[in-house]
Amino acid sequence: MAIIGMGPKGLYALERLLAQIKYNTIDQGIEVHIFNADENFGSGNVYAKNQPSYLIMNYASSNINAWIDETPKPIVQQPLSFIEWLKENKVDKRSNLYLDFAPRAIVGEYLNTVFKELVSNSPESISYYFHPNIVADIKKTGDKFQIKEQSDPNYLSNKIDSVLLTTGHLGAGADFISEQPASSFINFVYPTKTKLKDVKAGKVAIRGFGLTCIDTVLELTEGRSGIFKSGASNKMKYLPSGKEPNCIYIISRSGLPMFPRNSSEEEIERLVYFTEENIEAASKLSFVDLFLPLIKKEFYFQYYKIAFKIKNLELKFDEDFETVTAQVTEFHSKFPEEEKYCWDQLIDPFHDQATIYNAQLIDYLKFLISEAKKGVHASPIMAAVGTWRKMSPIFNKYYSFGRLDAKSHALFDRDYFGLFNRLSYGPPIVNTEKLIALAEGGLIDFSRVRNAEIIQNKKNEYELILDKKSSSFRRNSENYDTGKIKIDTVIDARIPRGIDRRPKSLFSNLLAKGLLRSFKNKNNGYYEASAVDINKSGKAINANGTLEDNLSLYGTPTEGVTLDNDTLSRTRNNFASVWAQNVIQDIQNKNKQNLINNTINVH
Numbered sequence: 001m002a003i004i005g006m007g008p009k010g011l012y013a014l015e016r017l018l019a020q021i022k023y024n025t026i027d028q029g030i031e032v033h034i035f036n037a038d039e040n041f042g043s044g045n046v047y048a049k050n051q052p053s054y055l056i057m058n059y060a061s062s063n064i065n066a067w068i069d070e071t072p073k074p075i076v077q078q079p080l081s082f083i084e085w086l087k088e089n090k091v092d093k094r095s096n097l098y099l100d101f102a103p104r105a106i107v108g109e110y111l112n113t114v115f116k117e118l119v120s121n122s123p124e125s126i127s128y129y130f131h132p133n134i135v136a137d138i139k140k141t142g143d144k145f146q147i148k149e150q151s152d153p154n155y156l157s158n159k160i161d162s163v164l165l166t167t168g169h170l171g172a173g174a175d176f177i178s179e180q181p182a183s184s185f186i187n188f189v190y191p192t193k194t195k196l197k198d199v200k201a202g203k204v205a206i207r208g209f210g211l212t213c214i215d216t217v218l219e220l221t222e223g224r225s226g227i228f229k230s231g232a233s234n235k236m237k238y239l240p241s242g243k244e245p246n247c248i249y250i251i252s253r254s255g256l257p258m259f260p261r262n263s264s265e266e267e268i269e270r271l272v273y274f275t276e277e278n279i280e281a282a283s284k285l286s287f288v289d290l291f292l293p294l295i296k297k298e299f300y301f302q303y304y305k306i307a308f309k310i311k312n313l314e315l316k317f318d319e320d321f322e323t324v325t326a327q328v329t330e331f332h333s334k335f336p337e338e339e340k341y342c343w344d345q346l347i348d349p350f351h352d353q354a355t356i357y358n359a360q361l362i363d364y365l366k367f368l369i370s371e372a373k374k375g376v377h378a379s380p381i382m383a384a385v386g387t388w389r390k391m392s393p394i395f396n397k398y399y400s401f402g403r404l405d406a407k408s409h410a411l412f413d414r415d416y417f418g419l420f421n422r423l424s425y426g427p428p429i430v431n432t433e434k435l436i437a438l439a440e441g442g443l444i445d446f447s448r449v450r451n452a453e454i455i456q457n458k459k460n461e462y463e464l465i466l467d468k469k470s471s472s473f474r475r476n477s478e479n480y481d482t483g484k485i486k487i488d489t490v491i492d493a494r495i496p497r498g499i500d501r502r503p504k505s506l507f508s509n510l511l512a513k514g515l516l517r518s519f520k521n522k523n524n525g526y527y528e529a530s531a532v533d534i535n536k537s538g539k540a541i542n543a544n545g546t547l548e549d550n551l552s553l554y555g556t557p558t559e560g561v562t563l564d565n566d567t568l569s570r571t572r573n574n575f576a577s578v579w580a581q582n583v584i585q586d587i588q589n590k591n592k593q594n595l596i597n598n599t600i601n602v603h
Contacts, residue, residue, distance in 0.1 A: 001017075001030070001031070001032055001033070001160060001161055001162040001163070001164070001583060002032075002033040002034075002035060002145070002147060002160045002162070002163045002164070003032070003033070003034050003035070003164045003166060004035045004135050004147075004163065004164065004165050004166065004167060004506075005035070005036065005044070005165065005166035005167040005168050005170070005171065005555070006034050006035070006036040006040075006041045006042060006044065006115070006166075007036075007040075007042075007043065007044020007045065007046065007047070007111075007166065007168045007555075008042075008043075008044065008047070008066070008111055008555075008568055009166040009168065009554050009555030009556070009565075009576065010034070010036070010044070010164075010166040011042045011066060011111060011114060011115055011118075012066070012068070012554075012570055012574075012576045013164055013166060013554060013576040013579055013580065014032070014034070014115075014118055015066070015067070015068075015074060015114075015118055015576075016068075016576045016577050016579070016580035017032075017579075017580040017583060018074075018075045018118055018121075018122055018123075018126075019072040019073065019074055019075055019580070020072060020580045020581060020583070020584045021123060021125075021126070021584065022072065022075050022123060023071075023072030023073075024584050024588070026123075026125070026584065026587055026588075027123070027125050028125060028587075028591070029125050029126075029127065030125060030126050030127070030587075031126075031127050031129060031158070032126055032127070032128050032129070033129045033131060033147070033158060033160065034128065034129070034130050034131065035131040035133065035135050035147070035149075036130075036131070036132055037132070037133070037134050037170055037176060037177055038132050038176075038177070039132045040108065040112070041112065041115050041130065041132075042108075042111040042112040042113075042114060042115025042116070043107075043108030043109075043111040043112050043115075044108075044111075044168055045168070045169065045170065045174075045176040045190065045191075046104065046168065046169065046190075047104050047105070047107050047108030047111055048104075048105065048108055048191065049105050049108045049109050049112060050105065050191070051103075051104060051105045051108075051191055051192070051193070052103075052105070052192070052193065052219070052222075052223060053103040053105060053106075054103070054218050054222045054223065055103060055104050055105070055192065055215050055218065055219075056101045056102065056103050056104065056428060056430075056431070057101045057102055057103075057104055057107060057428075058101065058211055058261065058425065058426065058427050058428060059101075059567070059568060060100065060101065060263045061082055061083055061086065061098060061099050061100060061101065061102045061263075062082075062083055062099075062263075063568070063569075064081065064082035064083075064102075064107060064110070064568050065081040065082060065570065066079075066081075066082070066110070066111060066114040066570075067079040067080075067081070067114075067570070068570040068571070068574075068577070070577065075118070075121050075122070076117050076118065076121050077121075082102070082107065082110050083099065085110050085113065086098055086099065086102070086106075086110075090106060099263075100263035100428070101263055101428040101430075107568075129158070131149065133149040133150060133151055133152075134149065134150040134151075134170070134177065134506075135147055135148070135149060135150070135167075135506055136148050136149060136150040136504065136505075136506060136509065137155075137506065137509045137510075138163060138506070138509075138510060138515065138551075139155060139513065140513075140515060140548075141159075143161075143550070144159040144160060144161065145159070145160040145161075145163050145550070145551070146158070146159065146160065147160065147163075161550060161586070162550045162551075162552075162582075162583050162586065163550065163551050163552070164552050164553070164554060164579055165551070165552070165553045165554070165557050166553075166554045166555045166556075166557070167506065167555075167556065167557055168555060168556045169495060169496070169556060169566075171499060171500060171506065171507060171556060171557050172495075172496040172497060172498055172499060172500055172556055172557075172559075173496040173499075173500035173502060173505070174188060174190070174495060174496055175187070175188045176188075176190055176191065179194065180194065180195040180196075180197075180198070182198045183198075184462060184488060184489050184490065185462075185489070185490045185492075186199070186489065186490070186491045186492065187492045188492065189212060189215065189216050189219070189491060189492075189493055190212075190215075192215055192216065192219035192223065193219070193223070196216065196219050196220060196223075196491070199220060199245065199489050199491070200245075200488065200489070201243075201244070201245055201246055202245055202246055202488030202489065203245065203246055203247050203248075203249065203485065203486065203487050203488050203489075204220065204245040204247070204248045204249065204487070204488065204489045204490075204491060205248075205249045205250075205251060205454055205462070205464050205487045205489070205490050205491070206248060206249070206250050206251070206491045206493050207251060207252070207454070207490070207491065207492045207493060207494060208252055208492070208493040208494040209250055209251075209252035209254075209255070209256065209257055209258070209449065210252075210258060210421070210422070210493070210494070210495075211258070211426075211427055212493040212494065212495055213250060213252075213493040214427055214431050214434075214435065215493075216491055216493045217248060217250075217434075217435065217438065217444065218431070218434065220244055220245055220248065221238065221240075221244050221434075221438060221443065222434075224241055224243035224244055225241035225243060226238060226239060226240050226241045226243075226244060227239040227241075228434055228437060236433045236434065236436070236437040237437055237441070238434070238437040238438050238441045238443065240441070240443065244443055245443070245488075245489070247442070247443065247444075247445050248438070248443060248444045248445070249444075249445050249447075249448050249449075249452075249464055249485070249487070250444065250445075250446060250449050251448055251449055251450075251452045251453075251454070251464070252449060252450075253418075254348065254418075254419075254422070254450070255350070255355075255356050255361075255449040255450025255451070256348060256350075256422065256449075256450075257361070257364070257365060257368070257422075257426075257432070257435070258421070258422045258423075258425070258426030258427060259368055259372065259382075259385050259422065259423050259424070259426040260368055260369055260372040260426050260427055260428065260429045260431070260432040261372060261425075261426050261427070261428060261429070262372050262373060262375055262428075262429055263428070264375050264376075266375055266376055266377055267376060267386060267389060267390060268302055268376055268383055268386055268387055268390055270390075271298055271387070271390055271391060271394075272298065272301055272317050273294050273297040273298045273301060273321075274291075274294045274295060274297075274298040274387075274391045274394065274395075275394075276394060276397075278294060279291075279294070279394070279398060284405065284524075285398050285403055285404050285405065285408065286404075286405055286407075286408050287404060287408035287409075287411055287412050287416070288408065288411070291395065291398075291408075295387075295388075295391065296343055297321055298387050298391065299341075299343065299346070299384040299385075299387055300324075300341055300343075300384075301315070301317070301324060302383045302384050302386075302387045303341045303380040303381065303383060303384040304324075304327075304328050304331070304341065304380065305383065306376075306377065306378065306379065306380040306383040307331070307338060307341075307380040308327075308331065309377075310378070310380075311331075311335060313331070315327055315328075315331075328341075339380075341380070341384070346381065346384060346385070347419060347423070349364060350450070353450075354450070354451050355447075355448075355450055355451050355452075355466060356446065356447075356449055356450045357446075357447065358439070358445055358446045358447040361439075361446040361449060362436060362439050362440065362446065365432055365435060365436050365439075366436060368432065369429055369432055369433060369436075372429050372432075373429065385423040385424055386424060387424075388420045388423060388424040389424050389425075392420070392424075392563070392564060393572075395563070396562065396563045396564060396572075396573070399412065399562070399563045400561060400562045400563065400573075401536060401561060401562075402519070402521040402522070402523050402561075403523070404521070404523065405521075405523045405524040405525055406521040406522065406523055406524060406525030406526050406527040407524070407525050407527070409521045409523075409527050409529065410521075410527040413529065413560070417563075448464055448466060448485070451466055452464055452465065452466050453465060454487065454490055461486060461487075462486070462487040462488075462489075462490050463484045463485065463486055463487060464484070464485040464487050465483050465484050465485075466483045497530065497559060497560075498529070498530025498531055498559060498560050499530060499531060499532055499557060499560075501530075507532065507557075510532075511532070511543075514542055514543030514544070515540065515542055515543075515548060515551060516532045516533070516540050516541075516542065516543075516548075516551075517532065517533050517541060517542060517543045517545075518531070518532065518533065519531040519532060519533040519534075519560060519561050520533075529560035529561065530560050531557075531558070531559060531560025531561045532553065532557065532561075533561070534552075534553050534558060534561055535547060537552070537575065537578045537579075537582065538552045538553050538554055538558065538575030538578060538579060539551065539552050539582075540552065540553060549582075549586075550586070552575065552579045552582075553575070554573075554575040554576055554579065555573075558573060558575065
């Protein structure tokens, strides 16, 4: 069998496979071929051990566990969670180093350790073949598969019975491998040390305002010997090294930052409107007509639940939403100074502005930090936005496999996937504090974060311009006399989503062969997602509409059919356990058939 992609998802699949082999006492010889783009087996590119320590997780350390609590148990005698492993190996008992949000490299070291433990504890009947190469193609001959690596014009001679695709961001088109030539345009930033090393002093524009943008900014500052220090009142300041760009402009579609998160494990207690009971009672699964109203009600209720609590009051739930809003009306009559909840204001406090002032965005970041430090049980706004983390597993159930109607599916992918990521899955507080320090020091300029575009002039030079038709632009007093700024380097800090359809990529080849087909939502309309079709066990559906029983997908390649696979969770869209069970069942069936055939031949 072959696992293509040995990052966290490939690691989880291997762990389940070995557990099933031991549990079912499979003692015949088994070849396991493991393909990974490089030698970071277990960690993959995202958690590579050689990345700098200032690139940290936005996923609390206490959530990370490479092991799953299900039968059969792991083959390792003492499987350690990340926190347990840290305490044994990395954390000084006198400190809490790494226990909040750890460097990604340390998480990678943990994942790599788990991989080595699995291999070293494997039954002797298993033979491993490690391939540190990118897979370019797969062909099927009879009921077997052959694999072609990017560096070899020929297919490997090994005949594979079962293939699992867990290609991660690489399979979506992320270019971790190739060298970045000296250029004024950089289309992918990882690994940051090599991809950004040739960015010179001058003006830099970064497309995207998410986690990758923050990593890019830190590489161009802290990664160039700059120092962040806490000064008076714990206010962070940046001490430049002189190697940084002169100015970094950040631009994005919304112009808005992600909400920062603290490391607390506290979440909202329970959902009251966005429940499976309310969803199942609906006649159709429309995002606009069903899900969005329930989401808005839930945000509203959770916001005021905390607002009431702060005043030593209790907001009483009622299925009749008007009964809840009546309590809120009375609350504001007693406390007119309290901020009123507004959905539009929550998702975009600058919704009536075409552009955003630099000072406005800095103040907004400071506000978000102050709320994040309070947490979901003391900040109404953090309780509201934290609600999506509680709702997401439920919504995933209805999003997956085209249960949403086609129009709703397309709308969510285009407009709401990014919104909820921004609200609920933001960076650690410390990274937002670093952005503020850089902005106050003049190294970051947010004045063109919204309604700006990058163009190439007749000299092929990049220019950053604002939409001069907007009234906000005409009113703006921040020296926008021409609206044009010459940019020396443009950096795309957006991560591709879906599957890589570029010519000669693995997925385009498999689609062309008919081993895979595109996922098309034909539920009351038509929407073709950037995804490949699978059944509910993760098995591929080919161009003929039939199952490829021995070709399965897990993790990022299932994005668009399922939701939110970019996580270290062992339980989210867990096709690994199903795949391992199916492999064992296939082995057992073949063994039975061989026994029958041998008996017939003897007689």
